[in-house]
Amino acid sequence: MSSFEDRYVISNPSLWQRIYRDIALFTDSLMFLFMWLRKGREIRLALRQAEKENKKIVLEEHLGE
Amino acid sequence: MKNIFQSTDLHFTYRNQPESGNILNGLGEEEVRRPRQIFHGSGFRKLEWEKLELFFLMTMPFSLFIRGMISRLQLRHADGKIAKNKSEINDISKRTQELKTVAEEIGARAIGISKISENECYKDYKAPYKYAISIAYPMQFDVMKEHVTHLGGGLETIRAYTEITRIVVELAKHIRTLGWPARAYCESADILHIPLAIKSGIGELGKHGSIINMDLGSDIRLATVLTDLPLELDEPVDIGVEDLCASCRRCTSDCPVDAISDEKQMVRGIEKWYVDFDKCVPYFSKTYGCGICIQVCPWSKPGRGPSLSQILLAKR
Numbered sequence: 001m002s003s004f005e006d007r008y009v010i011s012n013p014s015l016w017q018r019i020y021r022d023i024a025l026f027t028d029s030l031m032f033l034f035m036w037l038r039k040g041r042e043i044r045l046a047l048r049q050a051e052k053e054n055k056k057i058v059l060e061e062h063l064g065e
Numbered sequence: 066m067k068n069i070f071q072s073t074d075l076h077f078t079y080r081n082q083p084e085s086g087n088i089l090n091g092l093g094e095e096e097v098r099r100p101r102q103i104f105h106g107s108g109f110r111k112l113e114w115e116k117l118e119l120f121f122l123m124t125m126p127f128s129l130f131i132r133g134m135i136s137r138l139q140l141r142h143a144d145g146k147i148a149k150n151k152s153e154i155n156d157i158s159k160r161t162q163e164l165k166t167v168a169e170e171i172g173a174r175a176i177g178i179s180k181i182s183e184n185e186c187y188k189d190y191k192a193p194y195k196y197a198i199s200i201a202y203p204m205q206f207d208v209m210k211e212h213v214t215h216l217g218g219g220l221e222t223i224r225a226y227t228e229i230t231r232i233v234v235e236l237a238k239h240i241r242t243l244g245w246p247a248r249a250y251c252e253s254a255d256i257l258h259i260p261l262a263i264k265s266g267i268g269e270l271g272k273h274g275s276i277i278n279m280d281l282g283s284d285i286r287l288a289t290v291l292t293d294l295p296l297e298l299d300e301p302v303d304i305g306v307e308d309l310c311a312s313c314r315r316c317t318s319d320c321p322v323d324a325i326s327d328e329k330q331m332v333r334g335i336e337k338w339y340v341d342f343d344k345c346v347p348y349f350s351k352t353y354g355c356g357i358c359i360q361v362c363p364w365s366k367p368g369r370g371p372s373l374s375q376i377l378l379a380k381r
Contacts, residue, residue: 009248040122047076050077057076
């Protein structure tokens with residue numbers, strides 16, 4: 001596990017480092033967007049239902065233990 | 066229209082609550098130590114309160130989520146190519162002034178310079194360069210007044226972050242064209258923006274745990290550029306924040322979850338204003354980043370800061 005800076009911020013990068021960095025960042029961003037669409041939708045729907053019924057959703061049930 | 070804050074009812078919970086954020090943050094600890102990230106991380110790390118942050122991100126409307134992602138993408142240019150010919154530094158004072166002028170032209174509204182020490186970095190992070198250029202950028206007072214805790218408040222916050230990210234990325238790039246290394250930091254970075262901004266004279270720490278700038282108030286966002294370009298250092302300022310916060314109860318009484326204390330507390334060996342993490346962050350996660358305390362702060366009303374400071378300092 002590494003920070004955004006460790007993964008994508010490069011001092012004095014070569015052209016290839018920049019290309020590799022951009023591909024990695026855009027791929028990770030697309031995966032995160034996909035997570036928002038899929039997992040996020042599940043959580044948003046569950047939350048809306050919980051609000052209607054005055055209940056609580058459990059974070060671990062949606063985001064893993 | 067007067068904004069009505071969102072209710073404090075929370076419809077989410079942990080099955081197994083992580084260790085208290087206050088303990089993790091070092092509340093009550095007498096020894097000085099560096100903090101570590103526990104909620105907002107800068108990307109892909111396991112943090113104690115990570116699930117709540119993921120919940121915060123996953124329940125955002127698309128308009129907010131996508132803007133946040135775009136803002137983040139700009140940071141891939143936080144560092145980069147350094148020009149081969151290093152410009153000579155004959156007059157550090159003149160060079161510092163020129164750099165501040167460039168920062169203002171790019172859009173910075175308050176600029177301060179300090180030297181970064183390890184106490185201004187999160188645990189295990191080593192700053193790559195010596196000097197820190199702290200930048201402040203304001204949010205729109207009227208927008209926040211009407212929309213704080215609602216989607217409009219979140220959108221305004223992310224607009225300010227996108228703008229200040231652009232400013233620090235451009236400023237770092239400018240320094241690199243002079244032949245000196247520079248790296249931009251914004252949002253949840255590995256360095257601590259607030260202590261650096263205080264050290265560089267951008268403002269003072271308020272009771273609500275955020276910085277207060279004399280002209281811009283506390284409804285601001287911070288970012289930092291680290292560089293090895295030799296610069297003249299600024300000094301911390303005394304604008305009277307301590308005097309006001311000691312008697313003002315605006316943020317403590319308006320905080321719907323009572324997260325702000327009227328007393329300073331010992332945190333990692335330093336007595337300072339501290340916001341209760343366990344009370345603040347769940348409500349923050351529900352309300353697109355909340356922001357009530359910095360919005361209602363008397364300093365945040367446009368144009369009020371300088372006269373307020375003058376009155377407070379004259380009373381001493």
